[in-house]
Amino acid sequence: MNAKTETAIVTVPEIAVVDEIKDEIDEVKTFYFRFVDEAAGRNFRIRSGQFIMCTVFGAGEFAVSLPFSPENDRLHLSVRSVGKVTRALHDLKPGDKIGIRGPFGNGFPFEEIKGKNIIYVAGGIGLIPLRSSIVHVLQHRDEFGRILLLYGARTSKDLMYTYMIDKWLKTDGFETHIAIDNPEPGWTKHVGFVNTLVERAGIPVKDTVAFVCGPPVMFNAVIRDLLKRGLKDAHIISTLERHMKCGIGKCQHCAIGRTLVCTDGPVYTYKQIKTLGEQI
């Protein structure tokens, strides 16, 4: 009864080993893993923007967006310790086992955005779910126009994946604007909330798609400024997080408006979000 549809491990978690654990920023670690059953590993095909349900044995299961790209990227999760289960995950050591169900959700609409300028706007750990998209887009650099990352965090210590950003910057035509909320000694880049980068970066508007991810306050401010700049609401894409328990559209904890984030999302355009009639 270990139901596996063609695309996902649905009910019974597949066992994986944590190979390596990397400290990212305060309370955030990255866990590199591989499936114990190699066949399961080969069958585990994801689309950028999807999520999985991760079991920490003895503690429970949590939903987490996949930061790695479907192509040539090591399987890993970047997770902030915020609750009982993620705290237990943070206590794991290399060699410990975890369980994986998924991948679930719709993923980013890459086919529809080919040829366009891409702007990523991330706040704090909101960069995690966008990472797989950035890696994908950079791998297919020639299929897109300008590529910008506007990234902000509370302090310089809260900036995720700075080593990745440095690597991405080596790709031609990848621009980054980084900001922190308050001045810090030694900080030479912009100071201010991330939405202020929208104005500052002089983002393109025509043929442009923005990916936005971050805490609700940041999200709302960024959306406001993007719309003010003239971006179309159908061209603003976000990935939403909700309290998820099943991942397969049954428990309904993640209901938002008339949709379920786990099966209808987690990726939504702002045009869709507006019609959901709920707070983000």
Place this chain on the structure above:
Amino acid sequence: MNILEKKKVPEFMAALAADYDLYGPIVHPDSKDVLFDRAADPGDIALQAPIPYNPAKIPFFPQRESILGYTYDRSTGDVRIAPADLVRPKALVGIRSCDLTGLLCLDRFFLGQEFVDDVFRDHRRKTFIVANTCVRPFPQCFCVCTDSGPSAREGFDINLTEAGDVYLVEAGSEKGEALVRKLELPAADEAQTALKDKIVDGSIALFDEVSRENKAWISRATNRLTTGFIRNEVWEYIGKQCFECGACAFTCPSCSCFNIEDLNGPDGTTDRCRTWDSCSFEGYTKMAGDHNPRRPVEDRRNKRFFCKLSYSQSRKYLRPGCVGCGRCVRVCPGDIGLPTVVTAIRREITE
């Protein structure tokens, strides 16, 4: 149509009990509470009893069940995962049409969306359903308003309708027909066949006027819910009276929200338990971290009525989520069962 004489009911029950665990309305000898429950003895099932206090979803969607068990020995790295074994043939005997309608909602929802819910599917796999026409409504009933009674039209293997000393028997499936043949139930004559419609019409006529009148109001409420034309004051009025007990969801034949927790036993085993949940609870949508998209109780409270009555939500059930059983009215400490809410919306419309 066939005829089952009342004195032959024990034989009918025994035939089912040979192949299935029997579930049905049972009257507790001391408390006199009627509950839809597993019968230790087929004779315990009381076809004449009033509608059970609990919904008939329980055999397939129990209040709490282990859906997976595992052990993890961290020192050796040994993980053993054992899915729960849920396949036991079950016969639901004497299920009322509202409950059956609710069950069909759950079927469509659990089995008919993008993913199939394995746990529900395994419970549901080998089942036999004997529906029971309500020849007279119970005080809280309004199935005539929600198109779910008083007699079932689909989803049953056998439908019984009480008519004096006999039950009129309609088979709704091959399994049902096979049972009719096996018990050699005599065919109904023309007069008996005609009786069915008369009984159902008679039952409908017995619903009080308010329930019948509410039919139009329920569809108008549905309309306003879907279009969002309900003032916040109405939700505040409802939310103020919500005791946040969860009873409306627990007693609803079509409510299916659940929570999952991994519970550790003293012997090193863990049970992945799924339990009923309710959208009225604050922790239902609260995320780890600190964000809750639904905070005030009225914000959470209206979700339930949205789910039961809006067109967009009805898509997942292919009908309204409310089946008119009236249970939420009886269990609610705040008096905000679904009909009260419809009344509040109706008041808003007429004012």
Place this chain on the structure above:
Amino acid sequence: MTYKPGVCNFCGTGCGHNLRVENGSITGVFASPGHPVGKGRLCVRGWHIHELLGTKERILHPLVRRNGHFEKVPLSEALDLVADRLGGFAGSEAAFWASPRASNEDIYSLVKLARSVLGSNNISLLSDDGHREAVDVLGGSCGIPAMPGSLADIAKADFLLVAGADITRQNPIVGSDLHLAALQGADLVTIGARRTQIAELSRTHIQNKPGTIALVLAAMAKTLIEDGRAAREFADNRNSGFEAFAESLRGLNMPDIERLTGLSSDDIRGVALRLAGAKRAMAFFSSGISGLDRDTIAVLHNLFLLSGHAGREGCGINPITGICNIVGGYDMGAVHDLWPGYAPVGDAAAAERLKTVWEKAPTTTAGFEVNALLADPEKKLKALVVMDHDEDTGRFAERIRSLDFVVYTGAYANPFLESAHVVLPAASYVETDGTFTNTERRIQLSRAKAEAPPDALPAWRIFSEIAARRKQDWGFRSPENVMREIAKVVPAYSGVTYAKLEKDFGIQWQGAGAGTPAFAPISGAFQVPETSEEYPFLLLTGEANHFWHRNTIMRRTQIPMREYNALLLLYPNGFVEIAEEDAKRLGLRERTPVSLTSAEGALTSFTRISKALKPGAAYVPYFLHETIARLLPSAWGSSSRGEDAAVPIRIEKV
């Protein structure tokens, strides 16, 4: 059939439920529509009791502490050890903490062990002792040392008053009865410093300044007397105590009352007149944490007597208990100075009765409240026996750790284990028969539904096994035997048998009655907590929905625990609620770190802005023990004034 009828074991309401039992474990619960109390309703706690009862986190083995560590030992060895060690202390050196969650049979057995076998009157219910105030006031003036009325009367009353209690959180089904009565037209009035849910649902909410409920009630009484609305039969009766009561009100004047309570005299008068005009009026207050002090209860009673609403059917003031068997615990005499049946320790007739039944005279040496013993380092306390409950060691943790011998008996682990020398696993309440007496004095029988773990005995058996080892054979072979003896010892239980209890959902015991009810004596002090420039806020405490008592038990549930955590996710270090106006004035937003300072202590917390409070009031829910213990250590765990115990504090941004 898998559903077995029973009684919910959380609060004192005593709702009926059906527990689902499959393969020996409890897998579900459903409300009982036929039950006269719940009438098919349960609260969020009641709907999740199966999560607690299905928990695997049980105490399974007898444990004895040796060299600082627990060792599993055979049950007989543990019992021998307990009997032997307890026998070595003088009665005055041992204390017994009974659980108000335990059955009458279990509590009675502990009472008998203490008073008959071990010669100690040091016995208390391990709970907030607010109920004692109600017992004394109502016992003294009505002859019924508990709630005099019935919950069924609520539907028949035309005036309902809730004084202080956040009743839809604490006893939600009683709250529901009140709300449903109000929907049917009853005049529902609430008094309290917080605008609670029941306040929202009432026709009038009198939002007084914290700590002034007695004053508001006194003002109502004064108004009625001055308007000549006092029921004549009391005013004319010289023995009723009316004169004394009226005299104690004479010093009050309306301008002072308005200033101290923050209310207008017209509003007070309006409600008083509605009360006086009512045919049937009932008042409700909590006898637990958000309970009232003796004076407030006495004034409330006197007000109702004065307006003709006491000592009559369907009228009167009703303490609502927070734990399922507080009333039973008092009935059984788990009180240092009251023997079973409310007889004062030393009462000759009661001593004779006990001697006949117990075949041994009870000790008449005065006992002490266990809290008082622990609080006073001069008292020579050496041994403590604690029965299963939700409490923790509270502010006495250190003293308890220093005792020579501590026994903990219970079904679930509890902070007492850390101090225990011997732990005896007990059966949970669904694993043995037993009776529980709810807030309206309804003795209800709960039958065994599941098997106890092999080493877990029902508490009544544990205590009779210890007695047997001290050479006293009580002859208890079943809980029914114990009830037979209770019926001989507790007058109100006379004639009660399991056979009778099984029918019609239990029996409501009747008090002796004192003839015409009398006015309760009051101190007349009407002391009101006053703010100062240094401490401009008055801090209140109260209950929360998903939290029950000290939460050591609710923590084993999943959904209620998640709900409790949902709040604490936002406020991991606790919070203090203040009014929007105060927040603005102090420049505080939601979740601003603040320091709270009282005359007794200080701590930091976070703000939560609440519409339920008026400016000048602050509120901390009871489950934030730390906050309360730090700010008012003197009130913690001892007889406190509950909801109305306002503590002057200062709130500053940090």
